[in-house]
Amino acid sequence: MTTMETLKNLPSKFSISVPGKVILLGEHSVVYGHLAIAASLNLRSKLEYTCFDELNENDFVHIKLPNIKLDISLSSSDLNHLLTSLSSKNGWDFNNPFNVDFDNLVLGVETFIKSQTKFHGLETQQLLGLKCCLFLMVAILNCPNQPKLAGLKPFLLSLTSDLPVGAGAGSSASFCVSLAAFFVCLASLREEPRVFCLDEKTKDLISNWAFLGERITHGNPSGLDNNVCAFGSLIAFRRPNTITKIPLCSGVRVLLVDTKVSRNTRTLVERVATLKSHHEAIVQTIMKAMESICVEAEKLFKLLDEAKKCHSTEESLSLFSRMEELWSMNHSLLQALGVSHPSLDQIVQMSKKHNLVGKLTGAGGGGFAIVLVPTGKEKALTLLKDELLGCGFGVSDVELGGPGVQLHLN
Numbered sequence: 001m002t003t004m005e006t007l008k009n010l011p012s013k014f015s016i017s018v019p020g021k022v023i024l025l026g027e028h029s030v031v032y033g034h035l036a037i038a039a040s041l042n043l044r045s046k047l048e049y050t051c052f053d054e055l056n057e058n059d060f061v062h063i064k065l066p067n068i069k070l071d072i073s074l075s076s077s078d079l080n081h082l083l084t085s086l087s088s089k090n091g092w093d094f095n096n097p098f099n100v101d102f103d104n105l106v107l108g109v110e111t112f113i114k115s116q117t118k119f120h121g122l123e124t125q126q127l128l129g130l131k132c133c134l135f136l137m138v139a140i141l142n143c144p145n146q147p148k149l150a151g152l153k154p155f156l157l158s159l160t161s162d163l164p165v166g167a168g169a170g171s172s173a174s175f176c177v178s179l180a181a182f183f184v185c186l187a188s189l190r191e192e193p194r195v196f197c198l199d200e201k202t203k204d205l206i207s208n209w210a211f212l213g214e215r216i217t218h219g220n221p222s223g224l225d226n227n228v229c230a231f232g233s234l235i236a237f238r239r240p241n242t243i244t245k246i247p248l249c250s251g252v253r254v255l256l257v258d259t260k261v262s263r264n265t266r267t268l269v270e271r272v273a274t275l276k277s278h279h280e281a282i283v284q285t286i287m288k289a290m291e292s293i294c295v296e297a298e299k300l301f302k303l304l305d306e307a308k309k310c311h312s313t314e315e316s317l318s319l320f321s322r323m324e325e326l327w328s329m330n331h332s333l334l335q336a337l338g339v340s341h342p343s344l345d346q347i348v349q350m351s352k353k354h355n356l357v358g359k360l361t362g363a364g365g366g367g368f369a370i371v372l373v374p375t376g377k378e379k380a381l382t383l384l385k386d387e388l389l390g391c392g393f394g395v396s397d398v399e400l401g402g403p404g405v406q407l408h409l410n
């Protein structure tokens, strides 16, 4: 498979891949405008597009989402029905996702879904996935000033992911960025000149569209997840849209530990909002401390990069040890916000026994913990992995960084 940056015409088949992410520091406080640090993962989602020349009225848009066991067909008349359900009177512009009449468009998509008996009985994850998909399709492909949905050739969109759904590894952002990239690509290739270039400006547009998809799933997302999935690498992020790429010393590794406890990001973000409304000054103080941790960590990552480049092992080890102190403090502050879970605390304790440092990642309440893997601690890591597996947790040793959204010709 060839990775491309530019497409000059719409091929009959192509695919898009997008990484998952791991938040290293600053989850939750990032929702309130504080700094956070996150990295892309080497686990990816892959969206495959296949276009059909023959018109099949009953299977005009075929969407396969095997990770959430959803396989649906929309006929041409379903599509017309979907478009007539949209009640937004305001125009919006493909290049300006934030001008979209979000609430009314979502309402239109919901009305359409409710009107279709074939969608009755879908589970929450399936409904959310379908809602995101249809919303991004109509919002991106059917801007009132340049309607592009009518006149499309029938196509199959199939999206599979290496990422566990709903565990804090960014499956939802990776899903939304994949969809946004696909529809932005289709929209661009239907206009003269028919060129789609995956440059930084386009990645920003894709990320902003994906943010609206994330709003459907999460309610009040910070924007961190869609940005790190779109741009990849290691980034420091501040709401609404300040992104700083941090040079990534090669081979920064973390152990992802799956508690196998399911949780819901929206509920956890709401839990913190409630705590904040009850104890404004205290929660603000906790969040300011998280901000300071992230500012310090950003500096340490830069120093680590330099130390690694100079092969200064002693300096690297001392910087890793300071980073571990920051991770440990961040976990305790998240505990204070009420978003940890006994299984997450158990993983942090087990890591400590082996002289390693872990913390929760993402919304908390279950999902994943991450353990920092400094150079030279291989033996401790192996022992910890065995112990974690023995307790029924899942482990995967992952390298941080790697490309954001990519385009592939099959």
Ligand SMILES: Nc1ncnc2c1ncn2[C@@H]1O[C@H](COP(=O)(O)OP(=O)(O)O)[C@@H](O)[C@H]1O
Pocket (backbone or CB within 6 Å): 045, 065, 066, 067, 068, 124, 125, 126, 127, 128, 129, 130, 159, 160, 161, 164, 165, 166, 167, 168, 169, 170, 171, 172, 173, 175, 217, 263, 264, 265, 362
């Ligand atoms: N591979 C996928 N296929 C379809 N929908 C997905 C996929 N991955 C994520 N989603 C959507 O994202 C939601 C999970 O979001 P969330 O709970 O935030 O999990 P995570 O922390 O993994 O991002 C699912 O309910 C589903 O709607």
Ligand SMILES: C[C@@](O)(CCOP(=O)(O)O)CC(=O)O
Pocket (backbone or CB within 6 Å): 023, 026, 027, 028, 029, 030, 031, 167, 168, 169, 170, 218, 220, 221, 222, 223, 224, 225, 265, 269, 361, 362, 363, 364
């Ligand atoms: C809690 C929060 O900071 C991170 C949520 O992460 P996740 O989607 O659960 O991995 C929310 C956000 O940034 O939108």
